[in-house]
Amino acid sequence: MTNRPLITIKGTRDGLTLYMDDNCSFDVLMEELEKILSREQTDEDDPLITVNIQLGYRLLHKENEDRLREIIRRKNKLVVHRIESEVIEKKEALKWKDESDIKCYTQIVRSGQVLNITGDLLLVGDVNPGGKVMATGNIFVLGSLRGIAHAGVNDNKKAVIAASYMEPSQLRIADLISRPPDQEADGVYMECGYVDAKRNTIIMDRLSILGKIRPDLNGLERRILNG
Amino acid sequence: MGEAIVITSGKGGVGKTTTTANLGTSLALLDKKVCLIDTDIGLRNLDVIMGLENRIIYDIIDVIEKRCKLNQALIKDKRFECLYLLPAAQTSDKSALTPDGMIEIINELKPEYDYILIDCPAGIEQGYKNAVAGADKAIVVTTPEKSSVRDADRIIGLLEQENIDPPHLVINRIRNHMMKNGDMLEVDEIVQILSIDLLGIVADDDDVIKASNHGEPVAFQPNTRASIAYRNIAKRILGESVPLLSLDEKPTFLDKMKNFFAIQKRK
Numbered sequence A: 001m002t003n004r005p006l007i008t009i010k011g012t013r014d015g016l017t018l019y020m021d022d023n024c025s026f027d028v029l030m031e032e033l034e035k036i037l038s039r040e041q042t043d044e045d046d047p048l049i050t051v052n053i054q055l056g057y058r059l060l061h062k063e064n065e066d067r068l069r070e071i072i073r074r075k076n077k078l079v080v081h082r083i084e085s086e087v088i089e090k091k092e093a094l095k096w097k098d099e100s101d102i103k104c105y106t107q108i109v110r111s112g113q114v115l116n117i118t119g120d121l122l123l124v125g126d127v128n129p130g131g132k133v134m135a136t137g138n139i140f141v142l143g144s145l146r147g148i149a150h151a152g153v154n155d156n157k158k159a160v161i162a163a164s165y166m167e168p169s170q171l172r173i174a175d176l177i178s179r180p181p182d183q184e185a186d187g188v189y190m191e192c193g194y195v196d197a198k199r200n201t202i203i204m205d206r207l208s209i210l211g212k213i214r215p216d217l218n219g220l221e222r223r224i225l226n227g
Numbered sequence B: 001m002g003e004a005i006v007i008t009s010g011k012g013g014v015g016k017t018t019t020t021a022n023l024g025t026s027l028a029l030l031d032k033k034v035c036l037i038d039t040d041i042g043l044r045n046l047d048v049i050m051g052l053e054n055r056i057i058y059d060i061i062d063v064i065e066k067r068c069k070l071n072q073a074l075i076k077d078k079r080f081e082c083l084y085l086l087p088a089a090q091t092s093d094k095s096a097l098t099p100d101g102m103i104e105i106i107n108e109l110k111p112e113y114d115y116i117l118i119d120c121p122a123g124i125e126q127g128y129k130n131a132v133a134g135a136d137k138a139i140v141v142t143t144p145e146k147s148s149v150r151d152a153d154r155i156i157g158l159l160e161q162e163n164i165d166p167p168h169l170v171i172n173r174i175r176n177h178m179m180k181n182g183d184m185l186e187v188d189e190i191v192q193i194l195s196i197d198l199l200g201i202v203a204d205d206d207d208v209i210k211a212s213n214h215g216e217p218v219a220f221q222p223n224t225r226a227s228i229a230y231r232n233i234a235k236r237i238l239g240e241s242v243p244l245l246s247l248d249e250k251p252t253f254l255d256k257m258k259n260f261f262a263i264q265k266r267k
Helices: A026-039 A062-074 A090-100 A207-213 A222-226 B016-029 B046-050 B060-064 B099-109 B126-133 B146-161 B176-181 B187-194 B206-213 B225-237 B253-266
Strands: A007-012 A015-020 A049-054 A078-084 A102-105 A114-117 A120-124 A132-135 A139-145 A148-151 A161-166 A170-173 A176-178 A188-196 A201-206 B003-008 B034-038 B083-086 B115-119 B137-142 B168-174 B197-203
Touching: A007 A026, A015 A026, A026 A062, A062 A078, A102 A114, A114 A120, A120 A132, A132 A139, A139 A148, A148 A161, A170 A188, A170 A201, A176 A201, A188 A207, A201 A207, B003 B016, B003 B126, B016 B034, B016 B046, B016 B083, B016 B115, B016 B137, B016 B168, B016 B206, B016 B225, B034 B046, B034 B099, B046 B083, B060 B099, B099 B115, B099 B126, B126 B146, B137 B146, B137 B187, B146 B187, B168 B187, B187 B197, B197 B225, B206 B225
Parallel strands: A015 A049, A049 A078, A102 A120, A114 A132, A120 A139, A132 A148, A139 A161, A148 A170, B003 B115, B003 B137, B034 B083, B034 B115, B137 B168, B168 B197
Antiparallel strands: A007 A015, A161 A188, A170 A176, A188 A201
16 A cells, blocks of 8 residues: 555545555545544534545446445534535536537427427527527527527526517526517517516526626636526 | 419408409409409409409309319400409308319319419318318418417418428408507518518508499509509519608608698707
8 A cells, every 4th residue: 555645634624635546446545534434533512613625536437436435424513515526427518518518509499399408508599479489507699589588497596688679478497488568569679578687587688798707708618607 | 374373361351352352453454364253152242342253143152063074164354365263152051162173173273374263262171271272372361460460370270280391471450550559469470470572562442342342443543542552462472572651651741741831940
């Protein structure tokens, strides 16, 4: 065995960070962890300590992750905050990419048709009354939005809906729904809808506001920054 | 080899059958050999509008169930040598008509005729599927009403999934004064929403109803607004470019006088 310890513990303001060696076998690592934890003494009066775990280049299966959490949980005052790894599964990576990609469609979504996609939707064409577009991310319509648009389907309230011509029958973001006022209003050009965090409702505003309220829309690498 | 054109709308009562009868008549007037097919089993109307009701002996179901030959079921129009009608059945079971049966009939008609116009029933169920099955082209009829434009949009969406050319649009029953007041959707607005090529516009004219009730399509009449509109559409089907008819009514003598005095006053 090398001289380097398998597990390094660092205390920070936010709690403990455990750096785990990524070359040894998982069983050895767990034995080591139990050894270290049994050395630590905690009193009943101590406050809860959050633990961040850095796995390095080790990929944990669900079973192993549960085992890791179990060992730490056995120690009274420790709470696992998060487990971070430098690597992810290929499947997960592809899913991640799929969800953060912008999908471009050139078609007219007509009455009775539904366009449901993962990720951001860029629709070059109209959404006609009775038609529906759904996306897990944002929705951008280069055309007239006259039907229903549902952005952030998986409860993503950060999602926005933007259209060159906005005259929707309904806008939905995550689980919020809004519709235009009953006194028949004409549509508006270059508008967007987003969720106002304070009032928890969908707000309509001109397109130029997007840069201020959702600065992370700039650039394609934004999702990676957001994690 | 002829061309099969289905005339459809989704919504009922917008003028599919009237349009079919008048386009058939107009094409016949232009010396084309035309066959009209009524696919609205149980609610046939095309024979009534053409004034051929009392000549029906066999119908399309008889042809499909091989009780007669196709030629026996075809009814020759009383005015033209080159216009024929294949009537729908009024009593038979609806399910007897199938897409395959339609394709078979249309393929048999194609070598004989220049144009085969298929009158589609309202709705998007089996009847619609039968009517569209053998068609090469489609004409979508709509009126300047929201509900009928909505249904037209739905139909266009369904037609796009079929293996036929992009559909063309006919806007029927336009009332000019309502359009001007903004009480009806405007032609441009409809075309913008549906975003398909406009084939023609037809005014809502009393003459159309009058003529249909007499069993003589309005297209026969030399110069009502509707008959000119239908004949223009027929010319556009043949590939001629004809400008859209102005919807403005001809000023009456009284209007002219009023205008004249208005100008005088301004001076």
